[in-house]
Amino acid sequence: MERVLVKDLSNTIDEKVKLQGWIQRIRKLGKIAFIILRDRSGSVQCVVNTKEIEIKGLKLETVVEVIGNVAKSDKVELQVTSLNIINEVKIDLPIEINKTELEANLDTILNNRALSLRHEKTNAVFKIQACLAQSFGEFLQGEGFTQVFTPKIVAEGAEGGTELFELKYFEQKAYLAQSPQFYKQMMVGAGYERIFEIGHVYRAEEHNTNRHLNEYVSLDLEMAFIEDERDVMDLETRLLKYMLERLKIRCEKELNLLEAELPVIDKAIVSIPLPEAIKILQEKYGKKDLTNDIDPEGERLISVYVKEKYNSDFLFLTHYPVKKRPMYTMPAENRLTHSFDLIFRGLEITTGGQRIHNYEMLKSNMELKGLNPDSFKDYLETFKYGMPPHGGLAIGLERLTAQLLGFKNIREATLFPRDRDRLTP
Amino acid sequence: MERVLVKDLSNTIDEKVKLQGWIQRIRKLGKIAFIILRDRSGSVQCVVNTKEIEIKGLKLETVVEVIGNVAKSDKVELQVTSLNIINEVKIDLPIEINKTELEANLDTILNNRALSLRHEKTNAVFKIQACLAQSFGEFLQGEGFTQVFTPKIVAEGAEGGTELFELKYFEQKAYLAQSPQFYKQMMVGAGYERIFEIGHVYRAEEHNTNRHLNEYVSLDLEMAFIEDERDVMDLETRLLKYMLERLKIRCEKELNLLEAELPVIDKAIVSIPLPEAIKILQEKYGKKDLTNDIDPEGERLISVYVKEKYNSDFLFLTHYPVKKRPMYTMPAENRLTHSFDLIFRGLEITTGGQRIHNYEMLKSNMELKGLNPDSFKDYLETFKYGMPPHGGLAIGLERLTAQLLGFKNIREATLFPRDRDRLTP
Numbered sequence: 001m002e003r004v005l006v007k008d009l010s011n012t013i014d015e016k017v018k019l020q021g022w023i024q025r026i027r028k029l030g031k032i033a034f035i036i037l038r039d040r041s042g043s044v045q046c047v048v049n050t051k052e053i054e055i056k057g058l059k060l061e062t063v064v065e066v067i068g069n070v071a072k073s074d075k076v077e078l079q080v081t082s083l084n085i086i087n088e089v090k091i092d093l094p095i096e097i098n099k100t101e102l103e104a105n106l107d108t109i110l111n112n113r114a115l116s117l118r119h120e121k122t123n124a125v126f127k128i129q130a131c132l133a134q135s136f137g138e139f140l141q142g143e144g145f146t147q148v149f150t151p152k153i154v155a156e157g158a159e160g161g162t163e164l165f166e167l168k169y170f171e172q173k174a175y176l177a178q179s180p181q182f183y184k185q186m187m188v189g190a191g192y193e194r195i196f197e198i199g200h201v202y203r204a205e206e207h208n209t210n211r212h213l214n215e216y217v218s219l220d221l222e223m224a225f226i227e228d229e230r231d232v233m234d235l236e237t238r239l240l241k242y243m244l245e246r247l248k249i250r251c252e253k254e255l256n257l258l259e260a261e262l263p264v265i266d267k268a269i270v271s272i273p274l275p276e277a278i279k280i281l282q283e284k285y286g287k288k289d290l291t292n293d294i295d296p297e298g299e300r301l302i303s304v305y306v307k308e309k310y311n312s313d314f315l316f317l318t319h320y321p322v323k324k325r326p327m328y329t330m331p332a333e334n335r336l337t338h339s340f341d342l343i344f345r346g347l348e349i350t351t352g353g354q355r356i357h358n359y360e361m362l363k364s365n366m367e368l369k370g371l372n373p374d375s376f377k378d379y380l381e382t383f384k385y386g387m388p389p390h391g392g393l394a395i396g397l398e399r400l401t402a403q404l405l406g407f408k409n410i411r412e413a414t415l416f417p418r419d420r421d422r423l424t425p
Numbered sequence: 426m427e428r429v430l431v432k433d434l435s436n437t438i439d440e441k442v443k444l445q446g447w448i449q450r451i452r453k454l455g456k457i458a459f460i461i462l463r464d465r466s467g468s469v470q471c472v473v474n475t476k477e478i479e480i481k482g483l484k485l486e487t488v489v490e491v492i493g494n495v496a497k498s499d500k501v502e503l504q505v506t507s508l509n510i511i512n513e514v515k516i517d518l519p520i521e522i523n524k525t526e527l528e529a530n531l532d533t534i535l536n537n538r539a540l541s542l543r544h545e546k547t548n549a550v551f552k553i554q555a556c557l558a559q560s561f562g563e564f565l566q567g568e569g570f571t572q573v574f575t576p577k578i579v580a581e582g583a584e585g586g587t588e589l590f591e592l593k594y595f596e597q598k599a600y601l602a603q604s605p606q607f608y609k610q611m612m613v614g615a616g617y618e619r620i621f622e623i624g625h626v627y628r629a630e631e632h633n634t635n636r637h638l639n640e641y642v643s644l645d646l647e648m649a650f651i652e653d654e655r656d657v658m659d660l661e662t663r664l665l666k667y668m669l670e671r672l673k674i675r676c677e678k679e680l681n682l683l684e685a686e687l688p689v690i691d692k693a694i695v696s697i698p699l700p701e702a703i704k705i706l707q708e709k710y711g712k713k714d715l716t717n718d719i720d721p722e723g724e725r726l727i728s729v730y731v732k733e734k735y736n737s738d739f740l741f742l743t744h745y746p747v748k749k750r751p752m753y754t755m756p757a758e759n760r761l762t763h764s765f766d767l768i769f770r771g772l773e774i775t776t777g778g779q780r781i782h783n784y785e786m787l788k789s790n791m792e793l794k795g796l797n798p799d800s801f802k803d804y805l806e807t808f809k810y811g812m813p814p815h816g817g818l819a820i821g822l823e824r825l826t827a828q829l830l831g832f833k834n835i836r837e838a839t840l841f842p843r844d845r846d847r848l849t850p
């Protein structure tokens with residue numbers, strides 16, 4: 001007898017079927033008992049003899065196989081004729097996972113991750129995350145992008161040596177990649193023109209905040225033959241639109257469960273130059289501590305402004321000053337750059353921009369930033385042999401997930417977070 | 426004027442178009458010169474005035490924009506009316522990349538990776554690799570698998586402590602993950618039942634061989650509610666069939682260019698228990714040094730046998746002995762296990778099998794292998810709360826690519842290899 005999934009039961013009314021899954025709840029009513037059986041596709045009520053449950057000493061989360069007849073009154077349920085234990089549970093669970101809400105603090109949830117993920121709301125988060133990653137790749141493949149896998153063990157950091165995890169690589173010293181930046185650009189120059197990568201990046205960030213992780217998944221892309229950063233922003237707009245549309249279709253159940261409100265992207269995303277945003281924050285919100293950059297409070301306030309004025313959950317901040325951006329950023333007039341951040345509901349989820357493609361300009365920009373060009377030899381070499389104009393961006397997958405679902409802490413959108421204190425599970 | 430890609434030129438005969446790309450070749454014939462212009466989609470001959478080339482001092486691999494009329498005689502070509510340099514090349518290339526074959530040794534090719542990848546044959550390798558990764562995910566999503574991203578910074582190795590890269594994680598000692606094995610199993614137990622991961626894994630292998638890398642991409646999957654390892658093997662058979670079919674369609678041009686012969690999977694892949702394979706190697710090939718395991722030479726010879734007898738490029742070796750498999754492997758009779766390797770044209774590209782799902786069995790198996798269960802606390806804990814029967818496998822992406830394309834050295838199928846000596850580019 002083939003196993004049937006819970007989600008397909010409505011096609012098998014009055015038939016005899018076999019289900020396999022976990023016992024999520026047990027409720028005894030005299031001689032009859034009701035079990036909620038859960039598999040990867042959903043859960044269903046099963047009617048059994050109380051005696052059978054007691055004889056077998058069934059505990060919550062036991063893995064079972066049940067055979068029975070599918071009936072439908074209000075909802076579909078299974079009239080069980082046989083129940084077999086596949087894998088026994090002998091002890092009580094350390095956390096309660098069968099209530100509507102998972103009532104435990106975040107540390108307890110993360111310490112018991114494999115178990116807390118069985119809670120349907122927690123489970124749904126990572127189905128949504130998987131869908132975001134999937135549709136990111138789908139859209140870009142359709143736009144002529146090639147997926148690449150670049151090394152995470154590197155000889156140099158991309159941002160100039162800070163916040164790097166050091167590694168012993170046989171006799172040499174190595175680091176974990178902070179971003180695939182150099183390799184993305186090299187792959188553009190290698191003739192692929194348009195590439196993307198979905199992979200881990202590492203930041204040896206000393207601070208434990210609600211929005212930083214020491215290891216996270218970066219959705220990266222880089223594209224050639226652009227006019228300037230506007231081409232990258234346009235692509236990101238269409239990309240996010242696609243990702244949100246696919247999410248709505250593929251994860252309807254999960255989004256409803258989490259009461260997620262998806263943002264809408266009509267056409268272009270509002271775009272404000274940073275100097276103008278700073279002025280708005282001064283004039284409208286009395287925030288006077290900003291000069292050349294924005295801080296988390298500023299990101300939140302400017303998002304409020306954009307939401308009120310344009311009814312948009314997204315906002316591009318553009319024209320960051322040269323001194324706030326890495327050496328590979330294309331300069332613009334007035335010591336500003338062809339760069340942008342995407343702010344989503346008060347939090348930066350993307351950094352991007354046009355990159356320098358001229359060898360001499362890149363080299364002298366490294367020197368301006370106090371970096372030694374010899375340290376970036378392989379990268380810099382690429383620019384001698386015909387690098388097209390290009391730009392790109394990176395989206396933090398966990399941040400995007402967290403903001404979509406309204407989480408206060410990015411760890412809620414991270415399977416097994418790595419932070420200042422947490423190295424397990 | 427919008428840029429047109431070379432591959433779309435045949436739809437624009439007699440029209441005026443704009444192309445952007447690299448100058449791959451220059452041939453002067455008196456007043457007229459022929460340029461081969463290459464973009465990410467292909468290359469095309471462009472007819473220009475020799476004078477223009479000389480005035481501009483055009484060098485190979487210069488990035489240009491050309492406007493002209495599309496003509497067709499034998500082939501499509503462009504009659505150039507205007508040529509503009511987008512990014513200049515001032516020096517000669519360190520390697521010749523415009524010949525039919527890339528004539529350089531592997532070290533030179535890898536040292537100049539961004540440049541050597543512009544050679545159309547080298548370029549094609551990683552389009553094929555991207556397609557393999559893409560179709561791996563596609564197939565599994567269709568089979569109800571959820572993509573996961575599990576940490577690569579870990580507190581313990583999955584195979585028991587050897588060949589680990591050590592890392593300083595703030596005040597703690599950490600390692601780079603050798604495989605996502607523990608996390609895959611935990612995610613199965615977390616209720617997802619079927620999960621896959623595409624990510625880097627790390628082996629601090631001391632030896633420099635043609636088939637090992639210190640960092641590689643592992644295509645991992647794990648699935649619950651299986652009978653035994655046969656279910657995993659059946660899934661892999663269907664998975665590879667799908668991947669090969671998609672490859673044939675999506676990368677026809679690249680496969681032809683590399684003269685790749687795709688293997689055919691008719692139905693089931695031949696499967697031979699290891700003890701029987703050892704007997705065959707003894708009797709047919711006089712190979713008498715094998716007792717409980719197989720070596721690279723044995724893998725090659727048994728592949729020859731299977732190719733001759735069954736005309737198959739693939740072969741499952743099954744029933745590996747307990748002492749040759751990790752502690753999480755499900756034991757079978759006669760001190761053998763429910764495990765398998767997939768050999769493809771003489772090289773192992775997959776290791777897989779059924780895993781232990783019973784807590785006590787797993788714990789005592791750790792002890793049998795001389796491991797301390799306390800070191801695997803978070804992992805082991807998962808098995809107390811209802812772990813379904815499960816199994817999985819891992820495919821080495823670079824190995825699969827190399828074997829498909831008949832490469833002798835896995836580095837040819839690796840973008841930026843990391844090995845005993847190589848940490849750059």
